[in-house]
Amino acid sequence: MADISWTEGVANETVANASSELSLEADFQYCLFTVIYSVVFVLGLIENVLALYLLSCKVKHTSHSYVYMINLALVDTLFVCVLPFKIHYHLNRNHWIFGDMACRITGTLYYTNIYLSIAFFTCVCADCYIAVLHPFTYIRIKVIHYVTVVTILWVIALSVMVPLILGGPLHNSGVRNVTACFEDFATSSMALYNILALVFGFVIPFSIILISYPLIAKRISQIKHSIRKRKALSTVYIILVICTLCFLPYHLTHLLHFLMRIQVIQNESFANFIYKMRRVALALVSFSCCLNPLLCYFTSSSKQWRFNFKLRFRSKTVYTICDQKFGESSYVYKLQQRRGNKNHRDGIN
Structure with missing residues (x-):
């Protein structure tokens, strides 16, 4: 995936081939x-910080899968x-001024976000599969066990980012004399990396999700109407929507772009056309940060995600366990008792 990052090159990129030169233009980027990054920064920061707070401090968990949600x-x-750095980068027409280390950090976090998100989606889907089909x-x-899986995923993700970090992310573009960030990787040396990232980073996890969903849906359709049934269906639906809208276009356009580069x-x-669609796909990837908190909501066992600012007053009606009808108040019950006592006294007199 390290062929070209973020914007995949400057606005008017020239791809030199052995036989020809392709001038790729995308001024709209x-x-x-x-x-897009400004909207994602505001919404994503608020939603994810709130999700971290609620998942860590407020929500009571009946399932250990909340470990995936927190990560x-x-x-x-x-x-x-790191989006403010990228916003400044694009406002200055893809000119990076923050230095080499900041460029390495932003590029690494970008790809780490993509593949760890997909990995955690796969873990959540597998968790639903085991819970529904193998409850014992x-x-x-x-x-x-969940903490171990998460630790392994983080180690693998950071390990495979080493080629990105060591690949020399900064380079000077001769087109407009600007300093580009994560946009000049030799295709021949990164071909195997691109293929492995595509297969193990997306194709296999997404296939697991697609295979697990029909099995989960078939099993829970046999269960009577319940909250857990709706929660499991909602979880898988949201995962499918996020993967289809955000990650599938990205990897399809990346595959075509990779074929163009080789x-x-x-x-x-x-x-x-591929070059332009690549920009749109990159923008859609960032929207996953705004959609992922929805998954946290539906996988949580508690529904107290919203702050209730309404004042709650004690009800003046008190219910007792000895009422003949459980919806009947003790006040009505006492009136019936008084009437019964009065009728009883009238009968004696």
Whole structure:
């Protein structure tokens, strides 16, 4: 995935091939990324910080899968925190002024967010699968198992980012004499990395989600109407929507762009179309930070996610367990008792 990052090059990029040169233009990207990243920064920061707070402090959990949700909110929060640097980068027409280390951090967090998000989605879907189809196995799984899985995923994600960090993210573009960030990686040396990232980072996890969903849906359709049934369906639906809207376009356009970079696709008009669609796909990826908190909401066992500012007053009606009808107040019950006593006294007299 390190072929070209963020904007995949300057606005008017020239891809030099052995036989020809492709001039790729996407002037709209400056406005597109500035607007999209600004919206994602505001909404994503508020939503994910709130999700971290609620998942860590307020919500009571009946499932250990909240460990995945906390880490998903964490990686999204880290991502949105570097967006101001990218907003400035695009406002200055893809000119990086923050130095080499800041460039390495932003690029690493970008790809870490993509693939850890997909990995956590897969873990949540697998958790639902085990809970629904193998409940007795599920109750034996402890929180330490979830923590172990999360730790392994973080280690793998950071390890595979080493080629990005060591690949020399900063370079000077000869087109407009600007300093570009994460946009000049040799295709020949990164070909294997791109293929492995596409297969193990998206194709396999997304296939697991697609295979697990029909099995989960079939099993819970046999269960009577319940809150857990609706929650499981909502969880899988949201995962499918986020993967389809945010990550599927990104990886499809990346595959086509990769084929263009290794000269499999040499048609100039089609290559220019891929280059432009790549910008739109990159913008859609960032929207996952705003949609992921919805998954945290539906997978939480508690529905107290909103702050209730309404004043609650004690009810003046008190219910007792000895009422003949459980919806009947003790006040009505006492009136009936008084009438009964009065009728009883009238009968004696």
